[in-house]
Amino acid sequence: MSGVGKTTLAAKVPSxxxxxxxxxxxxxxxxxxxxxxxxVKREAMKVPFLADLLRSDSIYINHN
Known part of the structure; x- marks a missing residue:
């Protein structure tokens, strides 16, 4: 339903x-x-500093 105006219509109704x-x-x-x-993880692994932190479990990447 791309481009049919769903967001435009939604903006007109009382919130x-x-x-x-x-x-x-x-x-x-x-x-x-x-x-x-x-x-995202694959791209982060291309940065050596981030790759080291990810491999050592010092940081993790997740969605919220």
Whole structure:
């Protein structure tokens, strides 16, 4: 349903009567969370300082 004006329509209804959330966000967090996180970790491993911290478990990367 890309480009049909869902957000424009949602902005016109009273916020106290309706809750609007992005379906794209829900799809992204449900089905793409792990691939996105894997990509972030892969990129972080390219930075030697971050790679050392990740390997020693001094830091971790996770989504909220």
């Amino acid at each position: 106290e009567a309706w809750f609007h959330f992005s379906a794209d966000y829900r799809i992204g967090t449900r089905y793409l969370a792990e691939p996105i996180l894997d990509n």
